[in-house]
Amino acid sequence: MMRGGLWDMVIAMVLFGVWLPSCFSQTTSPSQDGKIKFRLAGYPRKHNEGRVEVFYNGEWGTICDDDFTLANAHVLCHHLGFVEALSWSHSAKYGPGTGKIWLDNVMCGGSENSIEKCVSRGWGNSDCTHQEDAGVVCKDERLPGFADSNIIEMQVNENRMKNIRLRPLSGAHVGRMPVTEGVIEVKFKEGWGHICNTGWTTKNSRVVCGMMGFPSQRTMGKKPSSLQTVYRIHSVACTGNEAHLSACSMEFSKANSSASCPDGGAAVVSCVPGPLFTQGRARRFKLNPMSQVRLKGGAKTGEGRVEVLKESEWGTVCDDHWNLQSASVVCRELGFGTAKEALTGAKMGQGMGPIYMNEVQCRGDEKSLWDCPHKNITAKDCKHMEDASVICNIPYMGFEKSETWYWDSSNVTEMVLSGVKCKGDEMTLTDCQHHSVVSCKRAGAQFSAGVICSDTASDLVLNAPLVEQTVYIEDRPLHLLYCAAEENCLAKSAAQANWPYGHRRLLRFSSVIHNIGKADFRPRLGRHSWVWHECHRHYHSMDIFTYYDLLSLNGTKVADGHKASFCLEDTECHEGVSKQYECANFGEQGITVGCWDLYRHDIDCQWIDITDVKPGNYILQVIINPNFEVAESDFTNNAMRCYCKYDGNRVWLHKCHLGDSFSEEAEKEFEHYPGQLNNKIS
Numbered sequence: 001m002m003r004g005g006l007w008d009m010v011i012a013m014v015l016f017g018v019w020l021p022s023c024f025s026q027t028t029s030p031s032q033d034g035k036i037k038f039r040l041a042g043y044p045r046k047h048n049e050g051r052v053e054v055f056y057n058g059e060w061g062t063i064c065d066d067d068f069t070l071a072n073a074h075v076l077c078h079h080l081g082f083v084e085a086l087s088w089s090h091s092a093k094y095g096p097g098t099g100k101i102w103l104d105n106v107m108c109g110g111s112e113n114s115i116e117k118c119v120s121r122g123w124g125n126s127d128c129t130h131q132e133d134a135g136v137v138c139k140d141e142r143l144p145g146f147a148d149s150n151i152i153e154m155q156v157n158e159n160r161m162k163n164i165r166l167r168p169l170s171g172a173h174v175g176r177m178p179v180t181e182g183v184i185e186v187k188f189k190e191g192w193g194h195i196c197n198t199g200w201t202t203k204n205s206r207v208v209c210g211m212m213g214f215p216s217q218r219t220m221g222k223k224p225s226s227l228q229t230v231y232r233i234h235s236v237a238c239t240g241n242e243a244h245l246s247a248c249s250m251e252f253s254k255a256n257s258s259a260s261c262p263d264g265g266a267a268v269v270s271c272v273p274g275p276l277f278t279q280g281r282a283r284r285f286k287l288n289p290m291s292q293v294r295l296k297g298g299a300k301t302g303e304g305r306v307e308v309l310k311e312s313e314w315g316t317v318c319d320d321h322w323n324l325q326s327a328s329v330v331c332r333e334l335g336f337g338t339a340k341e342a343l344t345g346a347k348m349g350q351g352m353g354p355i356y357m358n359e360v361q362c363r364g365d366e367k368s369l370w371d372c373p374h375k376n377i378t379a380k381d382c383k384h385m386e387d388a389s390v391i392c393n394i395p396y397m398g399f400e401k402s403e404t405w406y407w408d409s410s411n412v413t414e415m416v417l418s419g420v421k422c423k424g425d426e427m428t429l430t431d432c433q434h435h436s437v438v439s440c441k442r443a444g445a446q447f448s449a450g451v452i453c454s455d456t457a458s459d460l461v462l463n464a465p466l467v468e469q470t471v472y473i474e475d476r477p478l479h480l481l482y483c484a485a486e487e488n489c490l491a492k493s494a495a496q497a498n499w500p501y502g503h504r505r506l507l508r509f510s511s512v513i514h515n516i517g518k519a520d521f522r523p524r525l526g527r528h529s530w531v532w533h534e535c536h537r538h539y540h541s542m543d544i545f546t547y548y549d550l551l552s553l554n555g556t557k558v559a560d561g562h563k564a565s566f567c568l569e570d571t572e573c574h575e576g577v578s579k580q581y582e583c584a585n586f587g588e589q590g591i592t593v594g595c596w597d598l599y600r601h602d603i604d605c606q607w608i609d610i611t612d613v614k615p616g617n618y619i620l621q622v623i624i625n626p627n628f629e630v631a632e633s634d635f636t637n638n639a640m641r642c643y644c645k646y647d648g649n650r651v652w653l654h655k656c657h658l659g660d661s662f663s664e665e666a667e668k669e670f671e672h673y674p675g676q677l678n679n680k681i682s
Helices: 003-017 070-079 202-211 325-333 464-470 483-486 490-498 664-671
Strands: 026-029 037-041 049-056 060-063 085-089 098-102 137-138 149-151 163-168 181-188 191-195 231-237 248-251 267-274 293-296 301-311 313-316 339-343 355-358 389-392 459-462 472-477 503-508 511-515 531-533 536-540 544-549 556-563 595-599 605-609 615-622 637-648 651-656
Touching: 049 098, 070 085, 070 137, 181 231, 202 267, 202 325, 248 615, 301 355, 325 389, 339 531, 459 615, 464 511, 464 637, 464 651, 544 605, 556 605
Parallel strands: 060 098, 191 231, 313 355
Antiparallel strands: 026 037, 026 149, 037 049, 049 060, 049 137, 085 137, 149 339, 163 181, 181 191, 181 267, 231 248, 293 301, 301 313, 301 389, 339 389, 459 511, 472 503, 503 605, 511 595, 531 536, 544 556, 544 615, 615 637, 637 651
16 A cells, blocks of 8 residues: 555645645446446546546445456446456556545456455455555447446535536626626535635636636626625636636635635626527527537537538547547537536437547637647547537526426417427527417317427438439339339329339439437337238338438429338347347337338339439439427438439439538538539430
8 A cells, every 4th residue: 555745745735725626527337237336537538547436325436456456447347338448557547536445455357247246345444545546447349238328527526516606796687597797606515605706817717607608708807795705715726728616726714614805805707608698699599600510419408419510511529538628619619618528439329421530639728629639530440439429518597487388288278379480409489480479270278289308319310322322213114013103102193104004214222211319219109000001011100201302403393202111120230239120020110229220222112203304403302200200309410412413314313411411501502503514415
């Protein structure tokens, strides 16, 4: 066991009332057995390494490095969801922890399925100090089927600082949301207290504003306070890049004491809200079309998978070295505060398309994520299962006081909104498009709107390159199309054809539909409501699952098709994900998270009937879940579009892409595509 200088210095700091945070970030991961939990903590570190912390008997603690071996590290890495350990560390390499030292003299064989099966001195029995906390480095490869990915978040000593709020400076601002200016109040174990503003800087204000959900701060003169208050925190010194005030150096008064604040008063901040939270601008706010970063796949405002723009195409960020500093740069760039959590392992779903950045290492004061040091990557460096995500601090808006409820409609007496059409990113229902005067023809209680809420949803996307690769034309004899005609899969002119003689010209292609969300995609109707189709001898779980449209270059529809969901199932899945849905024998239909459904080019109705279409240049458009029958976390990626070149005998597709994969400017150019004049048939 180690004793001596560094530990003596830490003791001296504690005795003189200086609090230094034990670490800046942690990785949380529930135990598979549900009895104890494990996390990686410390700084600096990657998401697959750190000080080992154990949650036992309602309290987090550490493990002593006495008798520690690589076999111990293997068992712990398995607990954390990694395939194996690469190495371990002693002597608090990732910084000393706090709380109890739960385990000491641990000796595992390496094959145990729980640390509890290893030999040790027993829970809480240790003669170590936190200068002997053990750490591990796990192989950056997840165990198949281990659903919980790592979360890098602030580790706050709740005995010192539990929460922070702003109290408006004057009565005139009370009730206005969000509160952008006020006295900083800090919640401690014993109650609320204030910070002495002696030596207070704009860098300190920047950190506090970031915690409150604001991207920046205003410079303020010192405002004396007449508060009769307890000053619990003094001499705060932040760099301005911290994600939380607890990461700054500061001095604490003893509990229940009322130390004075010489030549000063309570610290006050004035914050600058982002565009989405500016008074009176919420409805008009739209993401800057020149923005180089966006969030996708999140359930709430200010969270999602990080995507960056490069050469007019959106791509993702790999999670190697992903931390709160880099995540905070993203959040501030988008008009939010600092990052509350930096998530790894595609926690907000896997993206599609390119991965642009890896090993991003921001200081925290950069204006854009592209300004941060990073590596450009190749396909072998990262996969989309490593996409980085964030949860940003956003201002408190008090929306739970807008009196929006969901209940049985039998006691509804009036309609207050009608004609509501939301894009999906509005903050409240009143921010959506709606009638200026309520106009509801069916005013009975049974026609009032209702919702069922969930914090996870599916997210379907089409494999655009596959459509481009598999397209072809078939002249199919009419005598093979009777079932397709019954399902309305042919153009209207087919009704006047000389059945069973002749043929129809079909534009055919394969489609693979991935579920990259956080919940399975299931038909809205249960099996008892599915419709049996005798000719094809299968059930339809959704009347319309996909629209296929051929558009002129000015957007006019010239031909269309549709696909009913006669069989939603898991054709293939990513490694470690098990298939759950299979249509055979009237089985359950759906698409599991991490799986995809294949509709081959040679099955009925997987086409557009182009018999009546003249040669020329067109746009092929495919829309999944077009009627929004099933909830998804993101509907903007449900459409795919391609340039289509048809010369009367052959067809080519190029630049197939999802509706949200290009920049706004690039998509506008696509819409005004003039076509290839040398392909025109005179």
